[in-house]
Every structure is written in structure tokens, then in C-alpha cells.
Amino acid sequence: MFTIDQIRSYTDRFGVPSYVDDDGDLHLNFAADNDFPHNVDVVVLIDNDRLSYIAFPSDYHPDNLEYKVNRANMRRNFPTAVMSKGELRMEYSFYISEDVSEEYIYDTCVRRILGSIWNAFVEFDRDDIEEE
């Protein structure tokens, strides 16, 4: 259905630096900016019909993490915020075993999810965001 090369060709359009690791997983490197002052490494994995994203922020340790993870999930449809071994991650996956258009993969499964992941980090510690 899709390949890492295909996904990488889409992210190349955005100019996102990336590399493919020894396992064949794609790493996207999002640089810190004024909105979120931490680098974010987004790992893209493809396993059978599942396209998955796991995003790791660098050196970001919000307090009250368990509460804020749930708060983030109340606010957003995606990605899913999780606390793993005391650290924050943003995750999301698409299971696509049937036909979908290339536009769906590009727009919904790549472009929008990457934007949502970044925005989820930007908003994570803010108290003024409304719930979904």
C-alpha cells in the first residue's frame, strides 16, 4: 500500500530533514523554534498495512505529565499523547488495508498528521486551549 520511500518523497516536499535508519524506519527532524523550543524527532514506521508515527521531543520534561497527557487527548483528535517511562511521546497510526487515494495518504496521513504533531507539542503546556 505504501512504502518508506513514498512517505519520504512527500516529506521531502516540505523540506524536512530526514534519514532512514538500519531498520528501514524514517526519522524526520523538526527543529526547535519560537513556538516550541525543543527539537522533535519523528520516527515513521511501516508494518504491513500500518503507517505509524512516534514523536520524541528533545530535553522536554513538562510537570504533571499524566494529567497533561490526558488533557492533550481531550483537546485533540490526533496525535495521541502518551507518557512512556516518564517521558512524553506523541503517537498516531493509520491502518489502511483497503484502497485509498494518493491524496488521502499525502494530505491526511502525512501532511496533516505532521502538522498536528508539531502543534500538539506547541500547545501541550498551555492552559488556554479548549477541549474538543
Add this chain to the structure above:
Amino acid sequence: MTIDKKLIRDYFDELRISTRLDDDGDMVVVQAADEDFPHDVIIFVMVNNNRLSYAAMASGYQPQGDLYQLANHHNCVRNLPVAVVRDGNIRMECSFLLDEEVSKEYIVENCIKMVLGSIWHAFVNLEKE
């Protein structure tokens, strides 16, 4: 592509999954309690602006332990649905943005059947995994 409530309800009908409409016009599916999980699971199915969303609750279900820990653990081990603590209860939630072209089979298999099964198993296994 656009999806609407009628289209989605037609798909539910084809699957022989009974739905009723609530006061807001959203569909409601009830998964009956059984030996695996002795609480009815009530699933609200909403279609708005090409987004197909699910929000599920288990009637009368009060899990033991810290709800935030349970929800987070679930979210660490399962892709969907997402467990969210709202108003002191655990909800299972999931949504799909379907404003680009996808096949009917994708909606039926991946956005309806798989989700309904996953919601049920999520409640069954919430305190077990």
C-alpha cells in the same frame, strides 16, 4: 469526497449493525454486556465536516485504580481507540478525517468494523493489560 450521516448509516445497515438516532441526530450503537465485559458499551457515531468520530462509554463501569494511569497505559499499548478521562469516567474515542478520496471498503473495513471491534476489546482489556 464527502461523507455524511446517511452514507455512514447506510454502511452500518449493510453490516446489519443496528443504530438509533439521539436528540442531536447522531447515531448510537449499543454493544450489549456479556461474560467478557458485563457492561453495555454505548458508542456515539458522529459525522461532521467529513469527519467520522466515535465516542464510547461503558454504562455503570467504574474501573479500579487511577483512571489517568489506566488511560495512559491503554494508549501506550493500543493504537486505537484513544482512552480519555472525562468528567471522572473513561471514554474511548477515535476519529477519521475523510475529505480525500477513499474507497467504500476502507471506510467499512478500517473506519467502521475495525473500530467497533477495537472499542469493545479496549473496554474488555482495560484493566487486564
